[in-house]
Amino acid sequence: MEKLLEVNLLKKEYTLGSLIARIKLTAVDNISFYIKPAEIFTLAGESGCGKTTSAKIILGFEEQTSGAVIHKGKPKTRKERAWITEGVQAIFQDPFTTFNPLRTVDRYFFETVQNFKLARTNPEAIALIDRKLKLVGLSYEEFAGKYPNEYSGGQLQRISIARALLTDPTLLIADEPVSMVDASLRMSIVNLFKKLRDEFGVSVLYITHDLATAYYVSDRIAIMFRGNIVEMGPVEQVLMAPRHPYTKLLRESIPEIDPKKRWHDTVSLTELEHDEYLRNGCKFAGRCPVVMEMCKSVVPRDLVVDDVLVKCHKYDESYNS
Amino acid sequence: MNNFILRTEKLKAFYILDMQGTQKIVKAVNEVELEIEENEIYGIAGESGCGKTTLLKALFNSFDPPLHLVGGKIFYGMGDRYVDGTSLNQEDKRKLRMEYISYVPQGSMSVLNPVLKLKDTYQDFIASHVDGKTRSEAFEIAKAHISELGLPANILGAYPHQLSGGMRQRVTIALATLLKPRIMICDEPTTALDVVVQRGVIQLLKDIQRNLKNTIIIVTHDMGVHANIADRVGIMYAGKIVEEATTELIFNSPLHPYTQFLINSLPKFGDKSTRGSVPGSPPSLADLPDGCPFHPRCPRVMDVCKTQMPGFVHPNDRHRVACWLVGEG
Amino acid sequence: MKVFRDLFKDYRFCFSFGVLVIILILAFLSLFSPYDPTLWNVVPRDLKPSAKYLLGTDSNGQDIFWQATYAVRNSLIISFIAALVSRGIAILVGMVSGYKGGSTDRVLMFISDSLLVIPLFLIMVMLAMLVRQYMNLVILGLLLSIFGWAWDARVIRSVILSLREREFTQTAILSGTGTVRLVMNEYMPYATPLIFSTLINNMSWAIGLEITLAILGLVNLSIPTLGTMLNWAITYQAILLGHWWWVYTPVVLSVFLFVALYWLSVSISEYLDPRTRIQRVGA
Numbered sequence: 001m002e003k004l005l006e007v008n009l010l011k012k013e014y015t016l017g018s019l020i021a022r023i024k025l026t027a028v029d030n031i032s033f034y035i036k037p038a039e040i041f042t043l044a045g046e047s048g049c050g051k052t053t054s055a056k057i058i059l060g061f062e063e064q065t066s067g068a069v070i071h072k073g074k075p076k077t078r079k080e081r082a083w084i085t086e087g088v089q090a091i092f093q094d095p096f097t098t099f100n101p102l103r104t105v106d107r108y109f110f111e112t113v114q115n116f117k118l119a120r121t122n123p124e125a126i127a128l129i130d131r132k133l134k135l136v137g138l139s140y141e142e143f144a145g146k147y148p149n150e151y152s153g154g155q156l157q158r159i160s161i162a163r164a165l166l167t168d169p170t171l172l173i174a175d176e177p178v179s180m181v182d183a184s185l186r187m188s189i190v191n192l193f194k195k196l197r198d199e200f201g202v203s204v205l206y207i208t209h210d211l212a213t214a215y216y217v218s219d220r221i222a223i224m225f226r227g228n229i230v231e232m233g234p235v236e237q238v239l240m241a242p243r244h245p246y247t248k249l250l251r252e253s254i255p256e257i258d259p260k261k262r263w264h265d266t267v268s269l270t271e272l273e274h275d276e277y278l279r280n281g282c283k284f285a286g287r288c289p290v291v292m293e294m295c296k297s298v299v300p301r302d303l304v305v306d307d308v309l310v311k312c313h314k315y316d317e318s319y320n321s
Numbered sequence: 322m323n324n325f326i327l328r329t330e331k332l333k334a335f336y337i338l339d340m341q342g343t344q345k346i347v348k349a350v351n352e353v354e355l356e357i358e359e360n361e362i363y364g365i366a367g368e369s370g371c372g373k374t375t376l377l378k379a380l381f382n383s384f385d386p387p388l389h390l391v392g393g394k395i396f397y398g399m400g401d402r403y404v405d406g407t408s409l410n411q412e413d414k415r416k417l418r419m420e421y422i423s424y425v426p427q428g429s430m431s432v433l434n435p436v437l438k439l440k441d442t443y444q445d446f447i448a449s450h451v452d453g454k455t456r457s458e459a460f461e462i463a464k465a466h467i468s469e470l471g472l473p474a475n476i477l478g479a480y481p482h483q484l485s486g487g488m489r490q491r492v493t494i495a496l497a498t499l500l501k502p503r504i505m506i507c508d509e510p511t512t513a514l515d516v517v518v519q520r521g522v523i524q525l526l527k528d529i530q531r532n533l534k535n536t537i538i539i540v541t542h543d544m545g546v547h548a549n550i551a552d553r554v555g556i557m558y559a560g561k562i563v564e565e566a567t568t569e570l571i572f573n574s575p576l577h578p579y580t581q582f583l584i585n586s587l588p589k590f591g592d593k594s595t596r597g598s599v600p601g602s603p604p605s606l607a608d609l610p611d612g613c614p615f616h617p618r619c620p621r622v623m624d625v626c627k628t629q630m631p632g633f634v635h636p637n638d639r640h641r642v643a644c645w646l647v648g649e650g
Numbered sequence: 651m652k653v654f655r656d657l658f659k660d661y662r663f664c665f666s667f668g669v670l671v672i673i674l675i676l677a678f679l680s681l682f683s684p685y686d687p688t689l690w691n692v693v694p695r696d697l698k699p700s701a702k703y704l705l706g707t708d709s710n711g712q713d714i715f716w717q718a719t720y721a722v723r724n725s726l727i728i729s730f731i732a733a734l735v736s737r738g739i740a741i742l743v744g745m746v747s748g749y750k751g752g753s754t755d756r757v758l759m760f761i762s763d764s765l766l767v768i769p770l771f772l773i774m775v776m777l778a779m780l781v782r783q784y785m786n787l788v789i790l791g792l793l794l795s796i797f798g799w800a801w802d803a804r805v806i807r808s809v810i811l812s813l814r815e816r817e818f819t820q821t822a823i824l825s826g827t828g829t830v831r832l833v834m835n836e837y838m839p840y841a842t843p844l845i846f847s848t849l850i851n852n853m854s855w856a857i858g859l860e861i862t863l864a865i866l867g868l869v870n871l872s873i874p875t876l877g878t879m880l881n882w883a884i885t886y887q888a889i890l891l892g893h894w895w896w897v898y899t900p901v902v903l904s905v906f907l908f909v910a911l912y913w914l915s916v917s918i919s920e921y922l923d924p925r926t927r928i929q930r931v932g933a
Contacts, residue, residue: 046515046516089824092817097817097818098821100816100818100839102839102840103835103836107835108822111825115825115826115827152369152370153369154598154602155602163825164824182369182542183543183544183586183587184368184542184583184599185368185586185598185599186588187588188598191595209515210516211516212545212590213588215588215593216588216593240590240591249517251590253516253520254516254590255523255543256549257584257587257589258572
């Protein structure tokens, strides 16, 4: 199968305000992308760009305003839980809120096993759980009967992944899995994704704002800005030779682990995020270092340059006479 | 030697918890010796749970139960004399804070009062520390300060929730520098911020330091931030400083195995080869191993490491490390 | 058992536990009463407390001590029925309303709000007068319960509303848990301290309301309860006549009962509060 997950012109609008002054905020603005089997696809962008909303829609926790989500060729209709038996699982940002602090963590594992009928007897269940825990570097003996606050953040996040693996998913949606983990421990989690892809053929939709780990682990990447995908393609291309001005800004703002490569020029920041959502034309026009007059009124088209999709007027040859 | 502005001698600060009969002692700061100079940015790096936040509280002279100062001293350099922090009374401590040292806590964006406009927060702050200013004079001071730092003056009329996270963080940092403190302590100022915003915050801190020529102590687990802003970096592990050097030395020739792990575990652009994290987990501060606290996870552990805590050696004038593997330079 | 040891460290729990044990013993003793409480003149009237009649006798010719045991028993039964039934309704309404949301929520909350806004006392008085002939312990208990659930339903609903947004709800859904199991397993631990403390508060409230109704004469006065004892005492001018043993007995018992119930609810709900529990868990 060519595409494991396909998202077509997905749109999500929120209406804010009261009866008198309503504004429509388009959190996800007609985005389209697809994920192949056994591939790690990153949806990257800063907070407020719409990546988490997209993830919630794909998982069925929210409804889209328009557009389609197609998994294994079948469109997802309404909030379906059968989605999960089809091979989709998810892990979330904060491992300490992923589990109920008043219940032991193993309860979730046993519930998953029972609900999806993954084992017939208790010893079988324990063996299955132990297998999955070993995949993430833990064992059942040190796991049984413990509450979430007895683990460190990194351990708990790995346990969260183990739980997601119980149903042998083909697609794992990871929503900012490393943001709350120390920078030095992120490798242990992100290496797991690589292992899942290489040894088990699992695809991962990796949602993050940490471009360094995104570069390290993904095959393809899409950069989102205020609801639009502004650049998408193989990660080597997009992050090492960025084309869209926003991608360039992001790439340059990542602190390098080398004291010689310190920043020299300053960056201007936006004060009220709101405004950028409501722009006509290109949403980045307010901060773009190479902005042109038409950017402020005309929305750029999706152009393909050398395998990479870019949403920027600068690359639109039809404008250059 | 340079003048130091803050010095600790065998500082020990433990949390003593009394839970239903048994006592649990968390050795968060376990004999820390620091000498922080004037006019420098000093970074403290380490994993969560290594005691960094407690160390900051101790440096800020804020020992609220269950945190107790168990031993050691803290010296603050004020003018031409050194004041022993542990001997100050309540009133002096209050004046110390905010006028001499200011503290920007973790998640500081939530420190702003959500029902007050920013200008009210600033005016209240000025009123409680500087006598004899009217509300409008205070407002002028606040406005001038904000503009000096490159932030737009009109944000003073806004409520905190109207601003973005990055702007709130910068506003809080600006508040902390209002009284031109000699030392500024920042706890994870860039965590939870987006990468571009992070850059803006780091810029702001650098500008402040350049203008005031004061000292900034910045704590974060993100080595990239240290690489960009710090003059010297101290690596903290299980309540102790295990290595300290100029930023160049730390990144180019880290000597302690833990430091080496920290630096190698960070992904670099252009390099997709497999990297590993530090193996294992940090020890619980309530139950520390004997000898060097890192020995259970150290790939080059020796017998002496298991029983004796290494002292500091100085392979270089600006580099000290506590590890049995390293000899004197 | 560890739970009890922890609870006993709280002086309030100790006091209330002690008092309640004594009161329960009293209630239990009613089974051994040598006198039938509904009859009159089984003993000489208006005698002061003595070795034979521990708390004296009243103007109806009843031994006050044994009357009191019945009174305590009946008051407890009424309040227990009232509290349990109203808890049941509150939990059901609160959970369904909180989890489902939408129009179900609006309808249920409308009913609940109406019950809160209606002047409770007047309705109670009216209903009590209508039902007086059929009044017995159970009916009275049910009557009280109809008015006791509205407030707590709303409180439980708000707990559920906030829990629904938490991430572990999503994890449970991803683990394949159905709605009912989810609400029971995930949310109950948060709702339990609330339910427990409101149960006890509700009991206090029910006893208080019963006493009020009884003093006004709106219940079946032949059934001995703390309220009816007071009613008879007032009717027979016990205070003016100096028969203090008759008035003080129900009053003192009621006061101790109220304080004990209050302290019990406070200490237990503090113990069960998720915030303190999280600190204790895994320690």
